Amino acid sequence: MATFSRARETWNERYAGAEFLFGEAPNAFVERTAPRVLAAGRSVLCVADGEGRNSVWLAGRGLTVVAFDIADVAVAKARAYAARRGVEVDLRVCDMESFPFETTRVDAVVAIFIQFLAPADRERAFARMMASVRPGGVFLLEGYRPEQIAYGTGGPGVAENLYTREWVERTFAGWEIVAVDAYDAVLSEGRQHAGPSALIDVVARRPG
Numbered sequence: 001m002a003t004f005s006r007a008r009e010t011w012n013e014r015y016a017g018a019e020f021l022f023g024e025a026p027n028a029f030v031e032r033t034a035p036r037v038l039a040a041g042r043s044v045l046c047v048a049d050g051e052g053r054n055s056v057w058l059a060g061r062g063l064t065v066v067a068f069d070i071a072d073v074a075v076a077k078a079r080a081y082a083a084r085r086g087v088e089v090d091l092r093v094c095d096m097e098s099f100p101f102e103t104t105r106v107d108a109v110v111a112i113f114i115q116f117l118a119p120a121d122r123e124r125a126f127a128r129m130m131a132s133v134r135p136g137g138v139f140l141l142e143g144y145r146p147e148q149i150a151y152g153t154g155g156p157g158v159a160e161n162l163y164t165r166e167w168v169e170r171t172f173a174g175w176e177i178v179a180v181d182a183y184d185a186v187l188s189e190g191r192q193h194a195g196p197s198a199l200i201d202v203v204a205r206r207p208g
C-alpha cells in the first residue's frame with residue numbers, strides 16, 4: 001500500500017500543472033487502430049488513463065468508456081476535459097490492484113504506456129485485464145521496447161518493465177494476435193513523450 005501511495009504522490013506532482021503531460025490528442029496508435037476494431041456503442045476500459053486523452057477521444061467516437069488512474073489530480077483533469085469536450089466517461093480514481101477487473105466485462109481494454117508494472121506484478125495484472133475482455137473482444141496495447149532505454153525520451157527507464165515481441169507472444173498465448181508491430185518513431189505526446197522512441201503495438205483478440 002505504501003508503494004501505491006508513493007506512486008500516487010509522484011504522479012500527482014507530475015500532473016500538477018495546467019498543461020497536459022502527454023498532450024490532449026489521443027495516442028496515435030489508438031487513433032489509427034480503434035476505428036478499425038471497435039464500432040460505436042462498444043464498451044472500452046482505459047487502464048491507467050492519466051489525463052484522459054484516450055478515453056475522451058474514444059467516448060467522442062460513440063464508445064461507452066470506463067477509465068481509471070491512480071492519480072486523482074490526473075482524473076480531475078480528465079473529468080474537466082470530458083466536460084469541455086461534451087462527452088461522458090466513467091472516470092475513476094483507482095489503482096491497478098483495486099480495480100474490479102473480475103466483475104468488469106468490456107469489448108476492449110486499451111492500455112497505453114502502463115509500464116509502471118515490474119515483471120513480478122505484471123503477469124498477474126495482465127491476466128486480470130485480459131479476463132475482463134469479452135470473448136471476441138480486443139486488447140490494444142502500446143509500450144516501449146527495451147531499446148527505448150538508449151533513447152531516453154520517455155518511459156520508466158527500467159528495461160525489465162518494457163515489452164519484447166517474445167513477451168507479447170507469451171502473454172497473449174491462446175489469443176489471436178492480430179498485429180504486433182515493433183518499430184521506431186518520433187513521438188510528440190506532450191513534453192513527457194518527445195523524440196525518437198522504440199515502440200511496440202499490439203492488437204490481440206480473445207477467442208470466442
Ligand SMILES: C[S@@+](CC[C@H](N)C(=O)[O-])C[C@H]1O[C@@H](n2cnc3c(N)ncnc32)[C@H](O)[C@@H]1O
Pocket residue numbers: 004007011022027047048049050051052053054068069070071074094095096097111112113114115116
Ligand atoms: C505513462 S502514464 C500514461 C497515461 C495514459 N495511459 C496516457 O497514455 O496518456 C502512466 C500512468 O499510469 C498511472 N499509474 C501509475 N501507477 C499506477 C497504478 N498502480 N495503478 C493505476 N495507475 C497507475 C499514472 O498515474 C499515469 O497516469
